[in-house]
Amino acid sequence: MKKTYYNTFLKYLDDENRDASIDYALQLIQEQKVTLEEMYLEILTPSLTEFFCSNEDEEICIWKEHERTSIIRTILESLYVYVIHRKKQIPSKGKTVMVLCPSEEYHEIGAIIVSHFFALSGYDAKYIGANTPKNDIVSAVKALKPDMLALSVTNYYNIVVTKKITEEIKSKYPDVKIIVGGQAFSHKDALSQVQYDYHLSDLTTIASLEGGKSI
Ligand code: B12
Incomplete structure (x- = not known):
């Protein structure tokens, strides 16, 4: 049907x-x-x-x-x-997640959908945008103090900048959980280059992150 x-x-x-x-x-x-x-x-x-x-x-x-x-x-x-x-209709998780694409990444539909899934799972989801420069991401993390940072990457060549972003966030804000996803991570060498806490390919598992219930 x-x-x-x-x-x-x-x-x-x-x-x-x-x-x-x-x-x-x-x-x-x-x-x-x-x-x-x-x-x-x-x-x-x-x-x-x-x-x-x-x-x-x-x-x-x-x-x-x-x-x-x-x-x-x-x-x-x-x-x-x-x-x-x-x-x-659902209880808030009391947690904030920032969703964005790194610089030069213009494919943003996946990121928008991801931000909706986080919202539907009780997170305060903030969609920042496509093509977000590293320094702006670091400033946004400093200002918004999110619990999680979700990065959407489609083009494999954007893994280089994603590596730099994740390294800087983890060194300055080690408590911020990093979630990565998007088509770039279907490349066999992508995940090993970035620092992350979760890699999700199935969005329905977002609700069960950190011990929550599935939607
Ligand atoms: C629309 C589109 C564009 C649009 C994007 C507009 C926009 N505002 O988003 C425009 C025209 C700008 C564009 C440009 C380009 N594109 Co384009 N584009 C596409 C297309 C047709 C659809 C992408 C899309 O939105 N898919 C739908 C979304 C929902 O799917 P998704 O991103 O995969 O997201 C899902 C999951 O991956 C996951 N997910 C995504 N992010 C995250 C993050 C987290 C944290 C999690 C948990 C999950 C998750 O959740 C979603 C679930 O539904 C694809 C074809 C394809 N196969 O996808 C090509 C495609 C991605 N593009 C491609 C290319 C090559 C380009 C260009 C280089 C073309 C050019 N010569 O200029 C430029 C690059 C621009 C740039 N620098 O980013 C290639 C990429 C090849 C590769 N492997 O690197 C593709 C695959 C086309 C192809 N077959 O060659 N593109």
């Missing part, structure tokens, strides 16, 4: 029908046909990761990628209202 919803959604996206895509996704949530988690993981994520552009003109493909990402971003922002409703 969920596959049917996904296929319908994909058809609207393939047609670059912004209004119908957004309307359909929100309707699925409003009518409780899919949960927020299913929307993030079974509909929105594959609609981007499985994106294939058959057009030979590379410029057109990039333009299509931007258009699609923009639609997904609008849906994510709109879904936050439902995140707020869910947050009211």
Whole structure:
């Protein structure tokens, strides 16, 4: 059944029908046909990761990628209202997590989804943004004093800067737990280069971090 919803959604996206895509996704949530988690993981994520552009003109493909990402971003922002409703029904963990992408990392949809999962698990989740320079990350940790720092990395070449960020955070703020995730970590040499406490590939395990209950 969920596959049917996904296929319908994909058809609207393939047609670059912004209004119908957004309307359909929100309707699925409003009518409780899919949960927020299913929307993030079974509909929105594959609609981007499985994106294939058959057009030979590379410029057109990039333009299509931007258009699609923009639609997904609008849906994510709109879904936050439902995140707020869910947050009211669960106890707060009393912990703050900062979610961001390192400098030069512009792929941010995964990071936004991760911040929603943290919020749904009772964390005070602060999404800082894509392409965040190391010094700004260190200043933000100093100012916001988060319990956790979640780093989203897609491009493997951004592991170099991620290594520097994690080393500096761990040396200055050893109590801040570092969580890493994203497609860059599917590279076999990625994890061994960074300092981290948790590497998660399944977002539904966020709730059970540090002894919590699963969602
Ligand atoms: C959309 C997109 C873009 C957009 C991003 C816009 C934006 N605002 O985010 C734009 C057009 C900017 C872009 C640019 C580029 N892109 Co691009 N892009 C994509 C695309 C199609 C989708 C990415 C996406 O959003 N996926 C959906 C999200 C939800 O998935 P996700 O990030 O994997 O996140 C999930 C998990 O990984 C996990 N997760 C993610 N982060 C974290 C963090 C934590 C803590 C945890 C626990 C979990 C977690 O949670 C999510 C669960 O749903 C991918 C194709 C693909 N296979 O993904 C290519 C892709 C990632 N891009 C690629 C490339 C090469 C580029 C460019 C270099 C292209 C160029 N020549 O300019 C630039 C680089 C820009 C930069 N410096 O970052 C390659 C990367 C190859 C590689 N292995 O390094 C891919 C794989 C395309 C390909 N097949 O070649 N891109």
